[in-house]
Amino acid sequence: MNLTDYEESMLQGREGALKQKAMEVIVRYANVLEAEELCQVTKAHLHCGAHHYLKAIKSGSIDSIISQMYFCSSQTIPLESVTCDCVSDVGPMCPFDWDQMGVTMEEFERDQEFLNHYVAAGVKLYGSCVPYLLGFIPLMGEHYVTSESHVVLMVNSIWGACGNSDGIEAGFCSAICGRTPLWGNHIMSNRKGTHVFEIQSSVETVFDWDVLGFTIGRKLPLHSIPILAGNFTRPDIYKLKACYASMATRSGPEMCHIVGITPEAITLEQALGNKKPQDTITITDKDLAETLNVFQGEGDVDYIGLGCPHYSLEEIRQVATFLEGKSISSHVVLHIWTSYAFKAMADQCGYTKMIERAGGRILTSSCPTTHDRLPAGITSLAFDSSKQAQDYLFSLSSPVFFGSMTDCLNAAIRGKWEGRR
């Protein structure tokens, strides 16, 4: 493959041991993909924190763990500094109310050590899976990396930026050497749609868009690029957040055009690159109902988690307004997950107090799935996100309910899941 003089210099170790190790991984990754060259990464969204998968490494030194896991190096190399605009993804706990999810003081302190280590290297603590709501917005044609699957769909599709679903280790390596393989969505001509989804079902609410994303994910062949077309009402960014989150989790697309909404799909012809689609798939109400069949049942519920992906301030406001003058059942734990920037704004707006008065809590910088645990005594769960609900369907034998924000809040008040409205 072709490397620039500077890239070759990094690979030879002339720019330091850390850049060398990072480049070795990136060049190996490029060779696996048969990429002919690398491109410059300017933004990175990184999975910082003492995450559960790091427990495989028994050594105590953070640099040793990072070296082995992210830079594939048995030799310990200090994490000196990142080279581009780097922000953190969710961590394994809320840094303020960590005890709410059963995290111990020892685990909290360990996580803080990790986070401080990353901050010292230049990573800014966003602690969020929705960094684009906080200013992480690569522009059209800008190359970025992210550890969050729906961020790839959002940022590629809505802003025309260039990223692949290449995950956690490659993200750290790109943050250090500032390079990623010029491959996949980093090449604009690779981003044309392959499958047209003709939406004939009624999609209005955030919940509908979540279900639509999951449904398309069920029907989408691997390695294809969907185009959404049809006479649906224009979605806003919150609806697309829900749609892209469920679609990315159920399947794995990295680009999803929406005709008339996303910039590379002003028209259907443009989205297709003036080619014929490989397939056209009609989505009806029946298809959405089939998706919902996965999430059925009624019964007691004792944990309700909202905010997957992290809630925006507007969604927090909706919860606060709904809960005003109401109180949730005494045996229900209601957590609203967001970034701490939005939590601080919610404090200012009075939303946090409104939610707490009703018995709920706003937690930040994490989510139930990234905790790898639930509060003690919790057996039945409800979420307003099929992404989160699906994750728990795999690991729990007890019921996992999925409904709209309102369904979840009604269940929190009654202490029972009585189906969807």
Add this chain to the structure above:
Amino acid sequence: MNRVLYGRGAIPGAAEGFALVSRESIQGWSGLDLKTGVVIEKGHPFEGRTIKDAVLILPGGKGSNGWSIQFHSAKIAGIGPAAFVFPKMDSRTGVTAAVMCVPVVTDIEEDVFAIIKTGDWVRVDGDQGTIEVWNNELES
């Protein structure tokens, strides 16, 4: 040996083991128990089977961008797969190959999923780009 399949060696080295084969990819994040290496994705053909020392043959990655790190963490814990076969490479599987450094063969034109069955014994040679297959008469 019953068959040899030819592709491109993506990561060098050779390894052999029982094949775990599925046309349906698996969830890395939340689909795998990292303490045991057992696949917990409900309804998946691999559910209840361990990835330890297996040769995973999958069409690609799906779900979380954290696909690679689940397998990588399993490898470091000593419960990882012996080799991978990805007939077509994508970004999730590409990173997995690059960080795991176990033998990987890709770019295979033949329909691997029709030829190799779960339980067959396979040898993946990432230097030659070959996959040797010994059919398991018991499982097939």
